[in-house]
Amino acid sequence: MGEFALIEWIRKHQKRRRDVVLGIGDDCAVINVSSDKLCLITTDMLVDGTHFDLKKCAIRDVGRKAIACSISDIAAMGCQPTVAVISICFPEHTTKKFVRELYAGIWHISDKYAIEIVGGDIISGRGPFCINVTMLGKDNELKPILRSGARVGDKILVTGKLGGSILGKHLSFEPRLKEALVLNKNFTIHAMIDISDGLSADLNHILEESGVGAVLDEDQIPISPAAVKLSKKTGYTPLYHALSDGEDYELLMTLSKVQAKRILSSDLLNDVKVSCIGEIVKSNGIWMKSSGGNIRPIKPHGYEHL
Amino acid sequence: MGEFALIEWIRKHQKRRRDVVLGIGDDCAVINVSSDKLCLITTDMLVDGTHFDLKKCAIRDVGRKAIACSISDIAAMGCQPTVAVISICFPEHTTKKFVRELYAGIWHISDKYAIEIVGGDIISGRGPFCINVTMLGKDNELKPILRSGARVGDKILVTGKLGGSILGKHLSFEPRLKEALVLNKNFTIHAMIDISDGLSADLNHILEESGVGAVLDEDQIPISPAAVKLSKKTGYTPLYHALSDGEDYELLMTLSKVQAKRILSSDLLNDVKVSCIGEIVKSNGIWMKSSGGNIRPIKPHGYEHL
Numbered sequence: 001m002g003e004f005a006l007i008e009w010i011r012k013h014q015k016r017r018r019d020v021v022l023g024i025g026d027d028c029a030v031i032n033v034s035s036d037k038l039c040l041i042t043t044d045m046l047v048d049g050t051h052f053d054l055k056k057c058a059i060r061d062v063g064r065k066a067i068a069c070s071i072s073d074i075a076a077m078g079c080q081p082t083v084a085v086i087s088i089c090f091p092e093h094t095t096k097k098f099v100r101e102l103y104a105g106i107w108h109i110s111d112k113y114a115i116e117i118v119g120g121d122i123i124s125g126r127g128p129f130c131i132n133v134t135m136l137g138k139d140n141e142l143k144p145i146l147r148s149g150a151r152v153g154d155k156i157l158v159t160g161k162l163g164g165s166i167l168g169k170h171l172s173f174e175p176r177l178k179e180a181l182v183l184n185k186n187f188t189i190h191a192m193i194d195i196s197d198g199l200s201a202d203l204n205h206i207l208e209e210s211g212v213g214a215v216l217d218e219d220q221i222p223i224s225p226a227a228v229k230l231s232k233k234t235g236y237t238p239l240y241h242a243l244s245d246g247e248d249y250e251l252l253m254t255l256s257k258v259q260a261k262r263i264l265s266s267d268l269l270n271d272v273k274v275s276c277i278g279e280i281v282k283s284n285g286i287w288m289k290s291s292g293g294n295i296r297p298i299k300p301h302g303y304e305h306l
Numbered sequence: 307m308g309e310f311a312l313i314e315w316i317r318k319h320q321k322r323r324r325d326v327v328l329g330i331g332d333d334c335a336v337i338n339v340s341s342d343k344l345c346l347i348t349t350d351m352l353v354d355g356t357h358f359d360l361k362k363c364a365i366r367d368v369g370r371k372a373i374a375c376s377i378s379d380i381a382a383m384g385c386q387p388t389v390a391v392i393s394i395c396f397p398e399h400t401t402k403k404f405v406r407e408l409y410a411g412i413w414h415i416s417d418k419y420a421i422e423i424v425g426g427d428i429i430s431g432r433g434p435f436c437i438n439v440t441m442l443g444k445d446n447e448l449k450p451i452l453r454s455g456a457r458v459g460d461k462i463l464v465t466g467k468l469g470g471s472i473l474g475k476h477l478s479f480e481p482r483l484k485e486a487l488v489l490n491k492n493f494t495i496h497a498m499i500d501i502s503d504g505l506s507a508d509l510n511h512i513l514e515e516s517g518v519g520a521v522l523d524e525d526q527i528p529i530s531p532a533a534v535k536l537s538k539k540t541g542y543t544p545l546y547h548a549l550s551d552g553e554d555y556e557l558l559m560t561l562s563k564v565q566a567k568r569i570l571s572s573d574l575l576n577d578v579k580v581s582c583i584g585e586i587v588k589s590n591g592i593w594m595k596s597s598g599g600n601i602r603p604i605k606p607h608g609y610e611h612l
Binding site: 010013014015016017019020022023024028029031033034037039041042043044045046047048049050051082083085086087088089103107111114115116117118119120121123124125126127128130132134136138 | 316319320321322323325326328329330334335337339340343345347348349350351352353354355356357388389391392393394395409413417420421422423424425426427429430431432433434436438440442444
């Protein structure tokens with residue numbers, strides 16, 4: 001069926017409430033909780049063997065990651081996370097040390113961002129270790145930035161360098177919350193998403209929600225050293241990894257040429273690299289412009305469950 | 307370690323935010339989202355092989371149950387559920403029919419109670435089918451009813467009949483939302499909880515949170531026909547099942563003698579049976595009074611993970 005097709009199917013069949021400003025289909029849902037306050041909600045499930053491998057990584061890092069993914073989703077709306085609830089399915093014979101290490105990772109990052117764990121559910125099962133985090137956020141008197149706002153002529157900007165996150169960044173990444181709040185407060189961002197499925201797949205989410213297309217500059221895609229390293233093992237090009245690998249958790253955004261220029265020359269984002277990688281166009285799909293000037297269509301490619 | 311000990315450990319170590327009115331330790335957490343609005347949040351994870359057995363039950367009923375459990379948690383605070391997010395881990399080779407049936411169960415009950423599914427996460431894994439529901443609720447200008455409000459001299463009331471839910475009610479139960487809202491609107495309830503772990507275990511949650519004890523009248527415990535039926539198989543008494551079996555999802559509450567009388571003679575709850583099963587006392591623990599007048603201590607006994 002495909003993960004994205006399934007989400008579309010669910011979305012189409014879902015009845016709507018009047019106090020839901022934004023339902024299925026963005027990084028978070030947005031609920032109107034009073035006349036002037038919005039509440040954001042996002043949920044992420046991670047399971048051993050799919051999102052990490054406990055034989056190869058520390059449970060402390062997994063706890064940290066579970067929280068960091070949700071922070072990244074709220075950051076992708078340019079908003080402030082507040083509280084979270086955590087459900088955990090422990091395999092049988094889980095030790096106290098394992099639980100303590102898990103929570104050390106959870107608290108290390110939730111304390112850093114002043115997020116309170118307000119509840120949860122703890123169960124045991126015969127399956128692998130599984131953790132689900134649901135996080136709430138608030139608008140902080142800023143407008144949540146949706147996926148659906150990209151306009152023809154917008155520049156496409158991305159933070160950091162991309163690809164090869166499987167070599168480490170998928171566990172150790174710092175969610176771009178500080179940067180997202182600075183961006184939402186000081187600039188007019190039309191559309192934003194965090195890169196979890198992969199650059200081309202997540203850009204495609206923006207394009208589909210906004211009903212537009214994009215031309216990317218091949219030379220401008222910021223390729224990480226990890227992508228180069230991984231490409232030597234896989235035989236794919238570093239560019240392929242930068243376009244297709246998931247879990248970089250960088251911010252991908254579109255905004256007017258003027259605003260893009262302001263960001264690129266601003267020192268508000270300190271030492272975080274921001275790259276202008278292309279432009280929003282009318283023709284649907286993603287197009288890649290090579291240094292020679294040739295343009296070819298590329299297929300969005302990234303991690304999809306199911 | 308034990309599920310409840312683990313929850314206590316987490317609770318003690320959790321830092322607090324100013325806008326969190328109620329954190330870990332009740333049916334829902336309560337967050338102050340604006341000057342006059344409260345937001346409730348609860349989360350429940352269900353996994354195949356622990357909470358249900360897909361070899362013996364329909365996935366449609368499992369979808370329904372996942373939503374019904376969360377509705378019951380918000381009902382246990384006397385409040386109104388609004389929206390939910392759902393995370394699902396599908397085993398490999400899940401069919402479209404399975405997904406459609408699951409969502410038929412989810413939507414049947416969420417539509418009935420006007421709850422919108424506003425988001426979620428869909429993943430695949432090598433483990434059993436696992437579903438997590440996080441639900442939000444609103445106070446509806448009513449005060450959320452906590453576990454911690456029981457007072458010495460309070461009567462203990464319970465809805466419905468208890469025990470043997472494993473024979474069917476654990477999947478088919480109707481969450482007591484309508485009744486909970488009527489109770490919160492029309493009466494002064496000191497403490498309330500839904501019976502998910504078992505009567506004695508859930509009563510114990512109220513007692514521990516309130517720092518009191520309880521005397522139960524053996525003759526007044528409402529025993530379900532399912533408890534009688536199950537006792538013939540297990541060799542335990544029907545009373546044992548009514549006290550210990552989980553997942554009846556009835557409401558257990560404490561309130562003043564005067565308010566209890568008002569409820570017992572009221573027709574606001576229509577045809578839902580309400581029983582007065584005992585009284586809150588100063589001495590910690592749960593005490594059972596037999597018809598002969600003998601009093602013996604009983605240990606809270608119910609389902610505990612880990």
